[in-house]
Amino acid sequence: MSQISSSSTNPSPSARKLCRCGGYIKTWTSWTYLNPGRRFEACEMSRRNRGNGHHWEWLDAPTCARGKEIIPGLLRRMRAMEEDLKLIEEQKKEVEDKLKIVEREKKELEYEVGELGKQKRQLEEKRTGQRLRENQIWGVSFLSLGLGFLVIMMMLCVLSNWLTFPGGNYEMLMIN
Numbered sequence: 012m013s014q015i016s017s018s019s020t021n022p023s024p025s026a027r028k029l030c031r032c033g034g035y036i037k038t039w040t041s042w043t044y045l046n047p048g049r050r051f052e053a054c055e056m057s058r059r060n061r062g063n064g065h066h067w068e069w070l071d072a073p074t075c076a077r078g079k080e081i082i083p084g085l086l087r088r089m090r091a092m093e094e095d096l097k098l099i100e101e102q103k104k105e106v107e108d109k110l111k112i113v114e115r116e117k118k119e120l121e122y123e124v125g126e127l128g129k130q131k132r133q134l135e136e137k138r139t140g141q142r143l144r145e146n147q148i149w150g151v152s153f154l155s156l157g158l159g160f161l162v163i164m165m166m167l168c169v170l171s172n173w174l175t176f177p178g179g180n181y182e183m184l185m186i187n
């Protein structure tokens with residue numbers, strides 16, 4: 012079991028003690044099964060190894076028997092919970108990644124829907140224009156047909172008058 016420890020920095024930089032190597036001496040708390048919760052002072056360069064020339068010193072008396080009995084179990088539970096938490100974080104990240112992909116696909120689909128809507132509008136405009144032109148053509152055709160019919164009828168009237176009373180108008184003019 013490696014030495015698991017947490018540090019607490021000294022109150023002010025001027026009060027900090029220095030090791031022979033020049034590194035700062037900090038206060039740490041051991042979280043090993045043998046010394047759970049026991050504080051020690053060690054050089055920041057070598058807090059895990061004692062007796063290699065760096066400063067290393069226990070601050071607290073050895074953890075009491077009851078503490079040694081209870082704390083390792085608590086530590087095991089805490090580590091198991093941390094593992095669970097890590098797993099949950101990983102699952103959360105996976106879900107977030109999937110959500111990102113779904114979001115991207117949704118955006119792409121929305122863009123495609125927009126493009127299709129644009130094409131639909133253009134087609135509708137084209138169709139409306141065509142219908143308008145067809146209506147105009149029909150209108151002009153009907154108008155010219157009507158006009159042609161009217162001209163033919165007028166010509167027929169004039170012709171029939173002329174055939175029934177040839178020079179009739181002239182005679183009437185003469186009488187007056």
Ligand SMILES: [Zn+2]
Pocket residue numbers: 030031032033034054055056057064065066
């Ligand atoms: Zn040192």
